Amino acid sequence: MTISKQIKSKISKEGLLSISIDEVEVPEPKDGEVLIKVQATPINPSDLGLLVGPADVSSLKVVEEGKLVEMQVPEGLIRSVAARFDQNLPVGNEGAGIVESAGKGAEHLIGKIVGVAGGAMYSEYRCLPAISCLEMNEGTTSEQSASCFVNPLTALGMVETMRMENHTGLVHTAAASNLGQMLVKICSAEDVPLVNVVRKEEHVDLLKSLGAKYVCNSSLDSFMEDLVNAIVETGSTLGFDATGGGKLSSQILTAMEVAANKTATEFSRYGSDKFKQVYIYGGLDRNPTTLTRSFGFSWGLGGWLLTPFIGRVGQERFGELRKRVANEIDTTFESKYSDIISLEQALSPDCILSYTKQATGEKYLIKPDS
Secondary structure, eight states, X not given: OEEEEEEEEEEOTTOEEEEEEEEEEEOOOOTTXXXXXXXXXXXXXXXXXXXXXXXXXXXXXXXXXXXXXXXXXXXXXXXXXXXXXXXOEEOOSOEEEEEEEEOTTOGXXXXXXXXEOOSXXXXXXXXEEGGGEEEOOTTOOHHHHTTSSHHHHHHHHHXXXXXXXXXXXXXXXXXXXXXXXXXXXXXXXXTOOEEEEESSHHHHHHHHHTTOSEEEEXXXXXHHHHHHHHHHHHOOOEEEESOEEETHHHHHHHHHHHHHHTTOSSOOTTOOOSOEEEEEOOOSEEEEEOOOOOSOSSEEEEEOOHHHHHHHHHHHHHHHHHHHHHHTTTTTTOOOOSEEEOTTGGGSHHHHHXXXXXXXXXXXXXXXXX
């Protein structure tokens, strides 16, 4: 039996959140399973919902350095996490490593670098079904492969969703992120019109250096005018908003409506009949989502998640998308990290305060064996 260090998160009924490094037993792989020595695993925004949840990071307290930290969930939010009270939950959606051993039928993966989205990846070892592993091409490293699932397949999923829902162009927010840079490359390669929304001028320069044609800076007074003009040029009627809170989704729908009316042949009291859709797929802004109804009645606002999307496209198409990721992991789907840390460092106050900010360009990679 293999012993593995693993990061876990627990919230008590009193709202005390604890993040710990525990030692857990890793079973021997059964038929069709592999034992992976995890060598790299990223901290994604989607991981923070479990790792930190709604806790107030300003209340962070170190109980045992490198082993246990605590923070308090605000009283008004405790009920929202009642379903996970007193459950010590392992964290980490995805990662990569080398297969050390395998059960019957999976021996061909021994010694191979694989990427996997198996949950509980903030661990030294993971035993998982071989079918969940993405075998990487010869010469690809675990560090390159660590983010082979969430960001690449979300970016590809946006383009696939556009086509399935009969749109012809996209609007994307927080567009200078690793995911946003992937989307720019995909859309450039496939001639998909894309409007990128960022908050800083250096992010405008970054995306244009990658080939982006339309990049709108939401911090400028001219933002709405710039956004409308870009949507007129691209005909984009589908948006993906990573911020979630605030007014940005509303602004996108409004800009789409204004753009549609610029080519309308007659007035309608109900607004344009061109359907406009924005999907919220992140929560970078924790404020309530605010809608100012200035976009008629032909619109939709909803949530978008990767897992239901995979169900929609089916396993055959999903397999094709995964293979593309493996083939382009160091080009289209290249991920960049601002810091590489150990499991113990992931529990340090400085690191926690940094990665919970979810700032563009600041992405952490955990190397469990460091």
